[in-house]
Amino acid sequence: MNAELRKKALHYFFEKIVEPLGFKFTLDVELMNFLLDQEVILENKHGIPFCPCQPLRHKRERDMQIVCPCIPFHRKHFDEIKRCWCGLFVHKDVLDPDTLPQLPPKDVNHA
């Protein structure tokens, strides 16, 4: 399938999933395009648009939790850092995604 068309399809599917969860696509269009490009490549390779920034463990139960958009399975962490790990999605109130540090769960300030 044409990669640009598939990117548009993924954008269409994902937008309606993340919206009710309080997220939107990142305003960094270059990053968004790069990540969607990678997801199309991953989908061509594995049949599934996995997260381009998390490891495939070759265990179905774990790997299904990093299929994009993976927000439902990592919600507490992503709500805390106001973005998903790869940064494709950010909280709706985020205007400058570059200011958000990519903090792992262990480093999130729980204060």
Add this chain to the structure above:
Amino acid sequence: MKKVSMYTLSTCPWCRKTKNYFTQHNIPFTYIDYDLADEATQSRILDELDAAGATGFPFVKIDDEFIVGYLPDRYAKAIGI
């Protein structure tokens, strides 16, 4: 000079930014792209990630310290620049 190594993914933009950071600061480093590594190497990397509480890449090791995520300020502090 501190020893810098990292685990990355070939598909991850933050991993590219991390490699660029060290390149731009003229700090030599080694890396393994997890997704391009063999099964045994992947298994070893996953063990390290899990032990460190990391869920994603990049995973940067600076001497004995490890930093998960693209965090230039922390890289600078760990290197001492």
Add this chain to the structure above:
Amino acid sequence: MNWIYVLDDAALLEGRMVPAYPIGVNVLLARVEGVVFAVSGRCAHMACPLFTGKLDGYTITCPCHDWQYDVRTGKFLDAPEIGLTNYSTKSEDGKVFVSLK
């Protein structure tokens, strides 16, 4: 309620799912504990057809990426903000009807 006939009651066995297309709408029918439930037939994630997935108790699992829903409400188990459309059903004179409203 505008009830639309979808299939004969005997055609849907306990613990099974079947697709139906009343006036062209993709609906998934499932019978659990004797009761027939109806939800939209495509996964909220990437529109995979759910009837080829699994039904375990009241839980539907999508065949594509294992997204799970409660067949009674249509709600996605990992985030209640997401879900399938939930349709009313009734059985009458050996026939199952769905209301799309």
